[in-house]
């Protein structure tokens with residue numbers, strides 16, 4: 001059985017993460033003096049070359065721009081090649097300055113609509129780590145500025161010695177189904193006609209099944225009978241893991257029970273297929289969203 005029955009956008013990072021190498025500064029330095037590939041992100045936007053693929057920065061230049069390694073991340077091995085990512089920040093666009101002539105930075109959501117699976121996986125991994133770095137520069141235990149360790153994958157507080165690891169925040173995203181219909185919800189801020197699967201953050205002490213049942217009760221007033229797993233998706237805005245589920249619910253009147261949704265709506269399989277085809281009044285999220293994959297899977 002393949003590892004991914006359903007491969008979602010951003011889930012295609014092909015690298016061997018080679019985590020043991022993160023703790024080997026001599027090996028990492030040697031790679032950066034040699035043939036390493038260094039990707040660059042500016043405020044989370046990946047650098048793309050004229051071919052619309054991820055562009056590289058010379059390892060020497062990347063080291064100079066990395067702030068003693070603070071903004072340099074070892075992503076892993078692509079065959080024998082070490083792959084790093086450089087985190088650039090600030091208001092002025094480096095492609096019009098220090099990285100002039102190497103390409104342009106692209107919004108990751110826009111790139112997700114056209115990029116290759118492996119490149120989107122690489123960019124998503126680097127973006128998630130860099131978002132964490134930007135939001136966790138200080139020790140959450142004592143407030144001291146923390147220091148980067150393990151090639152970007154950890155931070156250590158020099159004062160209290162607490163170690164801090166990158167966050168991944170799990171979100172359940174689920175399609176409630178009952179008697180050959182599926183239930184979609186709509187938030188007021190979405191484009192007119194847009195409906196999607198229901199979703200919410202998991203809470204401490206909850207199983208995936210319990211979070212799914214709670215969210216469907218809160219958002220639609222329905223009782224969950226069973227939950228089946230479909231697939232998952234790293235979602236680097238800033239660092240979520242979307243856990244895609246299909247939930248069988250008991251018959252009942254669906255109605256938004258909290259302020260999150262402005263409407264919920266049952267669709268038959270035929271209505272769902274029409275929405276997937278772009279026909280009718282219900283619009284669905286784009287193919288990069290796991291919600292779309294859940295809806296398509298059920299409609300099939």
Ligand SMILES: [Zn+2]
Pocket residue numbers: 139140141142143144157158159160161162
């Ligand atoms: Zn501390």
